[in-house]
Amino acid sequence: MHYKVKMNRRTSIAALMAMSCATERAPEADRNVAAVSELLDALDVERTLSLALDPESALQLDQGCQAEPVASARANGPMPVEEVTRWEGPCQLQDGAMLEGSLTLTRTADSQVLSAESLAIVEQGSVEVLLSGAMEMSRIDDLVELNVAMHGCGALGGSCGSTSPPSTVGIDLEYSIFPMDTYPRAYSVSVGGAVDGETMIVSVEGAWKTEQTLCDTEPIEGSLVLDTLPRQTLTLEGSGPCDGCVGWQVEGVAVAPFCLENAW
Numbered sequence: 001m002h003y004k005v006k007m008n009r010r011t012s013i014a015a016l017m018a019m020s021c022a023t024e025r026a027p028e029a030d031r032n033v034a035a036v037s038e039l040l041d042a043l044d045v046e047r048t049l050s051l052a053l054d055p056e057s058a059l060q061l062d063q064g065c066q067a068e069p070v071a072s073a074r075a076n077g078p079m080p081v082e083e084v085t086r087w088e089g090p091c092q093l094q095d096g097a098m099l100e101g102s103l104t105l106t107r108t109a110d111s112q113v114l115s116a117e118s119l120a121i122v123e124q125g126s127v128e129v130l131l132s133g134a135m136e137m138s139r140i141d142d143l144v145e146l147n148v149a150m151h152g153c154g155a156l157g158g159s160c161g162s163t164s165p166p167s168t169v170g171i172d173l174e175y176s177i178f179p180m181d182t183y184p185r186a187y188s189v190s191v192g193g194a195v196d197g198e199t200m201i202v203s204v205e206g207a208w209k210t211e212q213t214l215c216d217t218e219p220i221e222g223s224l225v226l227d228t229l230p231r232q233t234l235t236l237e238g239s240g241p242c243d244g245c246v247g248w249q250v251e252g253v254a255v256a257p258f259c260l261e262n263a264w
Contacts, residue, residue: 031248031255032228039202039226040260042157042169042195046184049177051155052137052146055105055114056085059121059129059155065091065099083107089120097123103131111138116150127166129154142179148172151196170196173204186211203227208236215242218260234258 051058067088084106089099101118116131133150149172153160157169173193177183190207208222215238226232235247245257 031250031258032232033258035197035199035228036226036232036234036248036258038158038169038197039195039204039228042171042197043173043191043204043206043224045175045177045189045191048135048148048156048173048175049137049144049146049183052112052114052135052148055103059103060093060095060097061087061099061103062094064094065089067102082109093121095123097121097128101131110140111136113137116152119152121154126162127154127160130160130166130168131155139180142181144175144177144180146175146177148175148193167198169198170201172196184210185213200228206234211239214239217242217244218246 047058055061065087067086084104086102086104087099088102091099093099098121100120100122101116103117103119104113104115106113106115113134113136115134119129119131120127121129129152131150131152131154133148133152135146135148135150137144137146139145148156150156151168151170153166153168156171158167160166160168171193173191173195176190178188180187188207188209192205193203195202195204204224204226206222206224208219208224211220214220218238219236220239222236224234224236226234230251233249233252235249237247243259245259248255248258
């Protein structure tokens with residue numbers, strides 16, 4: 001199916017199994033597995049960066065829906081535009097899916113901006129992708145800064161689902177990723193901002209280090225704080241037991257670990 005092939009490793013987070021590695025730490029009611037899974041899905045740095053770097057591949061777009069780009073105000077600014085690519089609907093993609101709205105990728109010498117205006121990809125009557133907003137990526141040597149202010153589903157957050165209207169998430173996040181010459185095999189990332197989910201707006205702050213040669217199921221070190229009610233803290237320690245389970249605290253009280261499957 002359209003787009004799911006590209007995203008199958010990342011879109012399953014909402015359905016992750018959170019297994020209890022210990023049972024007598026805190027009441028089970030404190031372990032809001034669904035809320036944490038939804039937030040991890042929205043924070044997925046590799047999926048978000050893939051969309052920023054190459055939206056054509058990430059969304060399985062094609063040249064048949066490319067349109068003449070509109071004039072850019074940035075063309076007269078201090079950073080001349082080098083290349084503008086625009087996809088615009090209504091248009092049928094080569095795989096039969098329908099594209100509606102528009103998506104514009106603007107590249108300059110050291111940055112690029114992806115902006116979506118009511119973008120929708122619909123396959124056989126099912127909404128696969130919704131996107132509105134923008135993300136801006138800049139790179140200085142091996143450091144990438146990525147600012148995301150978008151709302152949608154499928155390409156960010158969880159799947160759009162079968163409900164009407166589709167289940168969406170709002171993201172206002174800033175990422176720093178370093179070094180890009182070894183990404184995604186080995187890199188460090190910091191993230192901060194807010195996620196607007198189905199039931200609450202949550203501020204998030206975290207930093208972690210990934211080294212796949214040491215552990216390919218979770219970061220080797222770091223932490224992530226989700227300022228929900230109650231407050232959630234995940235401690236990442238794949239350099240110890242590389243078992244996909246991370247430490248979990250609710251309002252400072254240790255609960256059973258949160259166990260992941262390809263979440264990072």
